Amino acid sequence: MTSALPYALIATDLDGTLLCAGDTVSARSYAALATARAAGAQHIIVTGRPVPQVRHVLDGLGYGGLAVCGQGAQVYDAARGRLLHSVSMDRGLAEVALGKIEAEIGEVYAAVNQEGVDAEMLIGPGYRMWHPHLPTVRVPRRSDLWSAPINKVLLQHPRLDDDELTRVARSVVGDLVNVTMAGEHTVELQPPGIDKASGLARAAAVLGVPPSATIAFGDMPNDVPMFGWAAYGVAMADAHRELVAVADEVTLSNESDGIAVVLERLFG
Numbered sequence: 001m002t003s004a005l006p007y008a009l010i011a012t013d014l015d016g017t018l019l020c021a022g023d024t025v026s027a028r029s030y031a032a033l034a035t036a037r038a039a040g041a042q043h044i045i046v047t048g049r050p051v052p053q054v055r056h057v058l059d060g061l062g063y064g065g066l067a068v069c070g071q072g073a074q075v076y077d078a079a080r081g082r083l084l085h086s087v088s089m090d091r092g093l094a095e096v097a098l099g100k101i102e103a104e105i106g107e108v109y110a111a112v113n114q115e116g117v118d119a120e121m122l123i124g125p126g127y128r129m130w131h132p133h134l135p136t137v138r139v140p141r142r143s144d145l146w147s148a149p150i151n152k153v154l155l156q157h158p159r160l161d162d163d164e165l166t167r168v169a170r171s172v173v174g175d176l177v178n179v180t181m182a183g184e185h186t187v188e189l190q191p192p193g194i195d196k197a198s199g200l201a202r203a204a205a206v207l208g209v210p211p212s213a214t215i216a217f218g219d220m221p222n223d224v225p226m227f228g229w230a231a232y233g234v235a236m237a238d239a240h241r242e243l244v245a246v247a248d249e250v251t252l253s254n255e256s257d258g259i260a261v262v263l264e265r266l267f268g
Contacts, residue, residue, distance in 0.1 A: 010041055010042055014185055015048070016055065016254055018254065023056070027258045028257045031265040035263070044200070045063065045067040046199065046203075048196075048216060051070070052118060066078070070086075073179065075203045086116075086151065087192060088150065089152055089153070089177075091149070093176060094150065094196065097173040098142075104172050105165075106107045109127040109155070110127060110155055112152070121137065122136070122144065151190070152190045154187070169189070178191065178195055195226075212231045215230060216233050220239070227247060232249070235245060238253050
């Protein structure tokens with residue numbers, strides 16, 4: 001890294017940001033990231049997906065660095081295939097939070113991401129998985145979700161949209177857990193203080209890069225904390241309005257190589 005670099009660290013979300021359809025990265029985006037790395041910058045993936053649901057993407061990229069996974073709960077060393085840091089969610093707290101939300105708006109459908117590099121995503125009754133290519137295990141009872149340590153809970157509601165479900169959940173349990181919208185049909189509960197900013201800060205400290213030397217790319221409200229931590233935040237063209245409101249720049253969509261457009265301007 002040199003002081004002449006526009007940014008020493010490039011933090012990218014995956015879904016709706018770096019990834020195109022089919023969990024792929026376009027040739028143009030791949031080349032732009034390679035050019036930035038050749039100039040001395042480092043690339044770090046910061047995703048809501050837990051490690052087991054992102055490992056195939058990392059392998060496809062030939063990615064050997066650190067990755068922030070599980071919405072900031074995990075820092076994963078891709079080269080060594082191990083977790084450097086991981087925060088689990090108290091399962092009793094998760095049950096209490098779900099109970100309080102349901103007392104307000106009726107039944108919600110829930111799923112969990114279990115803790116660990118080879119853990120499973122368990123799907124409870126009624127929950128619809130909108131990424132069918134990702135491995136999941138359906139369980140017959142809500143209580144089965146708590147069979148092993150978890151790092152987050154995912155929620156859906158039969159009537160409320162994502163924005164309204166997020167708003168209600170925050171108003172009811174926002175003092176107990178972190179509530180975030182990570183994507184379409186993806187509202188999540190996490191341990192207090194855990195978000196993409198906390199995970200990125202921990203990984204960046206390992207890499208020796210400060211916020212002032214970091215540029216971040218994202219598309220959903222779960223990227224808002226990351227934009228607050230980084231020096232410069234770039235939202236994709238079809239990003240959620242909450243993220244656009246705090247972005248320094250809006251680029252093209254993920255399908256139109258929005259990340260590459262910015263990196264080509266910065267790194268040539």
